[in-house]
Amino acid sequence: MVCVNSTDKIQPTNSLLLKIYITFFKLGSISFGGGYAMIPLIEHEVVVQNHWVKREEIIDILAVAGSLPGAIGLNASALVGYKIAGIRGALASIIGSLCPPVMIVLALSVLFEKFSSYKAVQDAFYGIRPAVLSLIVFAAYKMGSTSIKDGISLIIAIMAFGSMVIFDMHPILIIIVGAFAGLGLMPVKSAGSRKDGV
Secondary structure (H helix, E strand, O other): OOOOOOOOOOOOOHHHHHHHHHHHHHHHHHOOOOHHHHHHHHHHHHHHHOOOOOHHHHHHHHHHHHHOOOOHHHHHHHHHHHHHHHHHHHHHHHHHHHHHHHHHHHHHHHHHHHHOOOHHHHHHHHHHHHHHHHHHHHHHHHHHHHHOOOHHHHHHHHHHHHHHHOOOOOHHHHHHHHHHHHHHHHHHHHHHHHHHHO
16 A cells, blocks of 8 residues: 655555556446546545545546546546656556557447447446436535535635536636636635634
8 A cells, every 4th residue: 555645755666557557447447438437436546445645636636637638537547647656657547547448449349330239238328328427426526525615615616617507618718717716716715714813
């Protein structure tokens, strides 16, 4: 077991790199739905199971991963791997995450046309869709319970959600506005905390 916090730097031994690869290979194998559906699984493996990253840190990593181009699951894998063991850790986690879906997609591309019309296959996909949705909702709940700690963060979250639903605002714009809102409101919050402490 290796516990990594914001100040720890560990040497990326071959055994650690192999464990990172195996962990993300497993995640890539069971993360049906990809993207946001991977978030609760990544959090469980790196925070609860292996204690590589703190819960607060994984929320920050996921926020950065979601704001970057590309799939959030793969971005998060790279950031977590880098956090644990630098560039070699990032490569191990990316390769581990990519191997299972690439192999599965290659196999399915050969078989899908032949079996997609079968009722059993259609029924399986029918059941997978709500299961994936539940993973995404659970990920949103877990991230929200860690990220929303006070009234200010709750207001930012409600405004961001409303901007997407009502005004159809682009997610990148919401992320940028949220970042500036945090920068603008944190000094106010800090001043209020110091005042209360006096």
